[in-house]
Amino acid sequence: MIVTFPFEDDPYYSAPPPPSYETSSGAALTMPALSKKYFDLAKSVSGGVFPVGMNRFWHGGVHLKGTKPIRAVADGTIVAYRLDSDYTPSAFDAQVASGAAGSRKPPREFSSSFVLIRHECEVNNGATTIDRYTGAHFYSLYANLMPAKHMHDKPLLPPFLTTGEKLLTVYALRGDEVTVVAVKDDAHRMVKVRVTDINSAKVVEGWVEHLYLDLDPAVPLVESAKVRIGYPISSVYAHHPSERVWRKLDSVRTVSYPVRVGEVIGYAGKTDGPVGVLDDSFHFEIFTAENALVKPMKPLVPAEIKHPAEAHQKYADGTMCDGMGKVWLTRAATLARNITLKGSTALTVSAMQQHPSGSCFLAAVPCGLDGTPPVLDSDLTCFKLFGMDGTVHYAYADEANATADGRSFVRDTWVTLTTDSDWESRGWKSYVDSELNTTDDGFVEDDDEVMLKMLYAANKSSSTLSLDDLHTDGVEAILRCTASQFHTEWDGDRNRKRYIRLNNGKDLSLPKLTDIQFKAFLKDVQQQQFWRDAKVCVDGVSSPDMQLLTDRMSVKNWHFHPIGFLAQMRECLTADAGLSEEAFELEIRQNWVIGLKYIDWRLEQLESWANANAPLPEAPLPRPTIVREYATLHTIHNVTHSDFWSNFEYWFGVTPNDIVRPETQHGSLAAAPAGFHVYKYLKGMREFFQHISMQRVVKGALGFQAGAWVFPGMYTGKNLAPVRSGFKMEYINIGCQYAPYFKKFNVRDPVDQNRMEVQLHEVAHLENTAHAKDQKIELEMTVPDPEKYNTDTAYGAMRARILAEFTPNLALANAENIAFFIESSKNER
Numbered sequence: 151m152i153v154t155f156p157f158e159d160d161p162y163y164s165a166p167p168p169p170s171y172e173t174s175s176g177a178a179l180t181m182p183a184l185s186k187k188y189f190d191l192a193k194s195v196s197g198g199v200f201p202v203g204m205n206r207f208w209h210g211g212v213h214l215k216g217t218k219p220i221r222a223v224a225d226g227t228i229v230a231y232r233l234d235s236d237y238t239p240s241a242f243d244a245q246v247a248s249g250a251a252g253s254r255k256p257p258r259e260f261s262s263s264f265v266l267i268r269h270e271c272e273v274n275n276g277a278t279t280i281d282r283y284t285g286a287h288f289y290s291l292y293a294n295l296m297p298a299k300h301m302h303d304k305p306l307l308p309p310f311l312t313t314g315e316k317l318l319t320v321y322a323l324r325g326d327e328v329t330v331v332a333v334k335d336d337a338h339r340m341v342k343v344r345v346t347d348i349n350s351a352k353v354v355e356g357w358v359e360h361l362y363l364d365l366d367p368a369v370p371l372v373e374s375a376k377v378r379i380g381y382p383i384s385s386v387y388a389h390h391p392s393e394r395v396w397r398k399l400d401s402v403r404t405v406s407y408p409v410r411v412g413e414v415i416g417y418a419g420k421t422d423g424p425v426g427v428l429d430d431s432f433h434f435e436i437f438t439a440e441n442a443l444v445k446p447m448k449p450l451v452p453a454e455i456k457h458p459a460e461a462h463q464k465y466a467d468g469t470m471c472d473g474m475g476k477v478w479l480t481r482a483a484t485l486a487r488n489i490t491l492k493g494s495t496a497l498t499v500s501a502m503q504q505h506p507s508g509s510c511f512l513a514a515v516p517c518g519l520d521g522t523p524p525v526l527d528s529d530l531t532c533f534k535l536f537g538m539d540g541t542v543h544y545a546y547a548d549e550a551n552a553t554a555d556g557r558s559f560v561r562d563t564w565v566t567l568t569t570d571s572d573w574e575s576r577g578w579k580s581y582v583d584s585e586l587n588t589t590d591d592g593f594v595e596d597d598d599e600v601m602l603k604m605l606y607a608a609n610k611s612s613s614t615l616s617l618d619d620l621h622t623d624g625v626e627a628i629l630r631c632t633a634s635q636f637h638t639e640w641d642g643d644r645n646r647k648r649y650i651r652l653n654n655g656k657d658l659s660l661p662k663l664t665d666i667q668f669k670a671f672l673k674d675v676q677q678q679q680f681w682r683d684a685k686v687c688v689d690g691v692s693s694p695d696m697q698l699l700t701d702r703m704s705v706k707n708w709h710f711h712p713i714g715f716l717a718q719m720r721e722c723l724t725a726d727a728g729l730s731e732e733a734f735e736l737e738i739r740q741n742w743v744i745g746l747k748y749i750d751w752r753l754e755q756l757e758s759w760a761n762a763n764a765p766l767p768e769a770p771l772p773r774p775t776i777v778r779e780y781a782t783l784h785t786i787h788n789v790t791h792s793d794f795w796s797n798f799e800y801w802f803g804v805t806p807n808d809i810v811r812p813e814t815q816h817g818s819l820a821a822a823p824a825g826f827h828v829y830k831y832l833k834g835m836r837e838f839f840q841h842i843s844m845q846r847v848v849k850g851a852l853g854f855q856a857g858a859w860v861f862p863g864m865y866t867g868k869n870l871a872p873v874r875s876g877f878k879m880e881y882i883n884i885g886c887q888y889a890p891y892f893k894k895f896n897v898r899d900p901v902d903q904n905r906m907e908v909q910l911h912e913v914a915h916l917e918n919t920a921h922a923k924d925q926k927i928e929l930e931m932t933v934p935d936p937e938k939y940n941t942d943t944a945y946g947a948m949r950a951r952i953l954a955e956f957t958p959n960l961a962l963a964n965a966e967n968i969a970f971f972i973e974s975s976k977n978e979r
Contacts, residue, residue: 152224152225152411153223153411153716153719153720154221154223154411154412154716154720155188155223155716156214156220156221156223156292156434157191157214157216157218157219157221185713185717188214188713188716188717189630189713191214191215191216192212192213192214192713194215195213195214195215195421195423195428195431197213197421197422197423197424197428198211198213198214198421198423198431198433200212200632200709200711200712201629201634201636201709201711204423204424206660207639207648207649208583208634208636208637208639209639210291210435210437210636210638210639210640210709211291211293211433211434211435211436211709211712212433212434212435212711212713213421213423213428213431213432213433213434214418214431214432215418215428215430216430216431217417217430219304219306219308219416219417220292220295220414220416220417220418220432221411221412221413221414222267222290222409222410222411222412222413222415223267223269223290223411223716224267224269224411224719225269225409225410225411226267226268226269226270226408226409227267227268227406227407227408227409228265228266228267228310228406228407228408228409228415229266229267229268229404229405229406229684229686229687230264230265230266230403230404230405230680230683230684230685230686231263231264231266231310231397231402231403231405232262232263232264232400232401232403232680233263233295233297233311233396233397233398233399233400234261234262234263234297234298234399234400235297235298235299235399235400236297236298236299236300237259237260237261237297237300237419237420238259238260238261238262238677239257239258240257240258240259240260240670240674241257241670241671241673242257242667242670242671242673242674243257243258244257244670245666245667245670246667258422258426258427259420259427260294260419260420260422260427260674260677260678261294261295261296261297261420262294262680263293263295263296263297263416263419264291264292264294264295265295265310265415265416266289266290266291266292266680267290267291267292267409267415268289268687268689269286269287269288269289269290269689270287270689270690270691270698286443286719287438287689287691288436288437288438288689288710288715289436289438290434290435290436290712291433291434291435291436291437291640292415292416292432292433292434293432293433293434293640293678294418294420294421294431294433294678295416295417295418295419295432296416296417296418296419298311298396298399300419301416301417302394305336305337306337306338306414307338307392307394307414308391308413308414308415309338309340309387309391309413310397310409310415311396311397311415311416312389312391312392312393312394312395312396312397313388313389313390313391313393313395314387314388314389314395314397315397315398316388317385317386317407318354318356318385318387318388319354319384319385320345320354320356320383320384320385320386321347321348321349321382321383321384322345322346322347322348322379322382322383323348323379323841324364324378324379324380324381324382324742324743324746324839324840324841324842325378325379325743325746325750325836325839325840326345326346326348326378326379326840327377327378327379328343328345328346328363328376328377328378329343329344329375329376330342330343330371330372330373330374330375330376330377331343331344331355331373332373333371333372333373334390334392336392338359338391338392339359339360339361340357340358340359340360340387340390340391341357341358341363341371342355342356342357342390343355343356343357343358343363343377343386345383345386354386355386356385356386356387356388357386357387357388357389357390358383358386358387361381362379362380362381362383363378363379363380364378364379364380364743365377378743380739380742380743381739381843382840382841382842382843385408401683402680402683402684404683404685416432418430418431418432419431419432421433434712435709435712436709436710436711436712436715436716437638437707437708437710438707438708439688439689439690439703439704439707439708440688440690440708441580441633441635441708443573443578443633443710444573444574444578444580444633445467445574445580446465446466446467447463447464447466447572447575448463448464448465449480449566449567449568449575450463450477450514450566450567450568450569451547452516452530452531452532452533452547453516453527453530455514455515455516456523456527456530463568463569463572476512476513476569476570477510477511477513477514477535477567477568477569478508478509478510478511478567478568478569478572478576479505479506479507479508479509479511479565479566479567480508480566480567480568480575481507481565481566482504482505482506482507483505483545483562483563483564483565484504484505484559484560484562484563485502485503485504485505485535485543485544485545485563485565486501486502486503486543486544486545486560486563487501487502487503487541488501488541488542488543489501489544490520490521490532490544491519491532491544491545491546491555491560491563492518492519492520493519493520493521497560498559499559502559502560502563503543505543508576508577510538511535511537511538511543512536512537512538513535513536514533514535514536514567515533515534515536516530516533516547517530517532517533517544518530518531518532519531519532521534521544530547531546531547531548532544532545532546532551533545533546533547533565533567535565544563545563545564545565546560546563546565547564547565548564549564551564552564570721573718576631576718577631578631578632578633579631579632579633580632580633580634580635580708581632581633581634581635582634582635582636583634583635583636583637583706629711629714630713630714630717631711631714631718632710632711632714633708633709633710633711634708635706635707635708635709636706636709637705637706638681638705638706638707638709639679640678640679640680640681641679641705642675642676642679642681642682643682643705645672645675645676645679646672649668649671649672652668652671653668681705685702686702686703687699687701687702687703688700688701688702688703737895737905738905738909741895741906741909742839742842742909744906745839745906745909745910745972746836746839746840748972748973748975748976749832749835749836749839749972750836751975752828752832752971752972752975753829753833753836756806756825756829756832757829758825759806759823759825759829760829761826762822762823762826766806766807766825767807769805769807770793770795773793773795773796774791774793774796776796776800777789778955779951779955780939780951780952780955780956781933781955781956784934784935784936784937786947786948786951786952788947788951790974790977791977791978792978793978794975794978797971797974797975797978798824798825798828798971800951800954800974801950801951801954801961801967801970801971801974802824802828802954802958802961802962802967802971803953803954803955803957803958803961804824804958804962805824806824806825806828807823807824807825808823808824808958809821809822809823809824810822810823810824810827810958810959810962811959812827812959812960812962812963813923813925813959813960813963814921814922814923814963815915815917815921815922815923816917816921818959819963824958824962828962828968828971831914831919831920831922831968832919832972834919834920835910835913835914835919835920835972837918838913838916838918838919839913906973907966907969907970907973910968910972910973911965911966911968911969912965914965914968914969915965920963920965920968922963922964922965922968923960923963923964923965924943924944924945924964924965925943925944925953925957925961925963925964926941926942926943926944927939927940927941927942927943927944927949927952927953927956927957928940928941928956928957928960929952929956939952944960944961944964944966944967945966946966947970949966950964950967950970953966953967954967
């Protein structure tokens with residue numbers, strides 16, 4: 151899941167990006183810069199304070215100000231909305247004005263427009279079948295949005311609101327060809343295409359964003375042009391946003407409308423502040439039914455992350471969370487940099503480096519004193535920590551072993567660790583309203599006491615504190631990591647009780663409204679509330695069938711500081727420390743398109759072997775001789791070849807005509823030409839690359855040496871119907887971890903391990919493709935093995951090549967060899 155901030159306007163959202171993407175403004179900023187930008191923005195808008203507003207009532211979100219389009223912060227489903235035709239004059243202001251002699255000031259205006267999006271980020275790292283909370287389920291709310299009348303002349307309009315009531319359903323896959331029907335060159339970057347449904351053959355015409363097409367930025371789009379889809383689609387827009395076919399206005403509507411991260415959903419309207427109405431501002435909120443993200447966890451221990459792909463962290467109640475991602479120190483520690491704790495005389499005081507609590511590392515792998523995995527679990531006394539800058543650090547896994555070491559300068563060289571999932575150890579605090587307030591209405595009796603409790607809980611102290619201090623850096627640092635449970639302000643069923651202090655005069659700090667004024671005030675409030683009409687359901691999915699939960703959410707739910715929530719989610723979900731999330735997704739999507747092209751190219755070359763009983767073609771002459779390097783020279787040079795036959799023989803050890811029996815996870819396949827087996831593999835791989843979506847790629851397991859893995863899984867909803875061949879796309883989950891040592895895909899790279907190879911490798915494991923193994927190298931005792939490759943798993947180009955030299959039947963069913971063979975086509979054009 152890609153998570154961003156609501157005002158970000160980055161080239162990612164109107165792909166293809168310019169060559170300067172990584173230095174572009176907006177979402178390509180570093181996380182600290184983005185977080186500061188938005189925290190400063192929230193602090194600058196008076197009145198919209200979390201979790202207690204300036205009026206001393208509970209407030210579930212923050213107010214943000216800006217004139218840019220507001221964008222969805224993550225992929226999700228719009229479940230409810232309201233779009234007003236125009237701003238509404240305040241009934242309360244009208245009452246106040248009518249009682250003021252000579253008053254000519256017009257009443258304030260407000261907007262009841264809102265969009266509510268449900269987000270389900272459900273992942274499973276395959277470590278266990280035990281029922282556990284593995285997703286980040288939440289709602290994002292965008293309220294007080296601009297009415298339709300004032301959006302009319304915007305150059306970039308929200309497609310959801312301006313393209314009609316319904317999407318046109320049509321299923322098409324990556325690589326499918328569409329015809330351009332109309333081109334409209336404006337800020338929406340959309341084109342009308344003619345699409346053929348893959349299942350029904352029905353032809354549909356509608357508008358899609360450029361993001362979903364495989365376009366060459368240097369080639370202008372023209373009518374009647376044939377282009378390929380770069381990302382699977384399940385629907386197209388019936389109208390272009392500039393046609394302004396508005397959805398139904400002035401009432402709360404429930405829908406089920408898919409929305410992608412970064413999609414424009416509206417513009418800021420007006421909010422109230424201490425000095426009156428603030429234009430170009432809106433209310434932003436994050437809430438959940440349960441507080442599953444903030445609950446006590448146990449520290450990581452070596453035995454639980456011995457096998458990174460199966461790693462997880464345990465909650466204090468014994469259940470397990472998702473263990474994927476980076477790790478943080480939960481205590482300050484002195485670490486040994488680039489030198490193990492034993493076996494090196496270079497370990498001195500100068501090699502030690504202090505790290506504060508909260509320091510982040512790409513991964514932690516348990517090890518022995520010499521940095522290598524020992525035979526016995528009891529000898530896993532140390533952690534090998536991989537720094538964000540490529541450095542490696544070593545530390546003991548507990549205080550007892552550090553003390554027993556005996557050397558004074560390593561006495562503090564021990565760590566306690568937590569993962570992305572552990573929000574509490576990383577600073578989050580949770581409170582229910584009964585802990586912070588003695589009453590059961592929306593008013594906070596003693597706001598100072600509420601804030602002091604939060605400060606004390608975070609080990610801070612303050613002798614004096616008021617709501618004015620909510621905008622100071624010290625208190626803001628606490629509030630940004632706060633989750634509070636209280637009655638949502640968007641529920642209108644108990645408004646009179648919620649705001650009764652404005653009418654009974656029992657609190658001298660609040661104005662006392664007359665009965666008529668109070669009634670008008672409640673009318674204004676209720677106009678903006680939607681909870682009952684929106685039928686808000688519990689967030690999350692059921693287990694094991696992973697269906698969306700449909701029980702109604704309680705009106706007393708959990709509210710997270712929305713900017714703090716996005717900042718941490720964005721950091722936790724970062725798949726690569728060297729790329730922004732948007733850059734990562736762009737690269738993955740681009741690699742899928744490239745991978746599909748290379749697979750298609752290989753299938754064209756292998757067409758002569760599509761029938762195992764057809765006459766076999768003759769090998770082209772002349773052709774380079776493929777040298778069995780390790781068998782004779784005892785070294786591997788990774789020779790680059792520029793023709794199909796040579797690459798086939800180099801990576802599989804046989805020619806396409808040789809009769810073989812590959813040893814797959816299905817077992818030994820029937821004897822047939824090698825070209826026939828590979829052709830069948832690639833047919834399945836093409837279907838996978840046509841279907842695959844970002845939802846099916848998740849961040850790698852704890853410990854980036856895990857690389858990537860494949861496992862069966864179910865997904866929320868059914869995003870795309872499978873092609874008629876019966877390829878069970880909905881039931882396949884692929885997890886790829888893209889660590890720093892996986893280079894970007896580049897046509898000029900030598901044949902070596904990179905992101906493209908990782909994807910191809912994992913897809914080759916699937917049952918509908920090659921059902922390949924991660925084979926082990928098997929060398930006879932008489933074969934010289936200077937590099938000690940025997941019994942190694944054939945990972946990487948060198949080992950894959952050795953496997954091809956000595957055991958072609960294994961190489962033909964090794965995921966690594968299949969991936970390198972496909973990728974080597976880049977050298978043939």
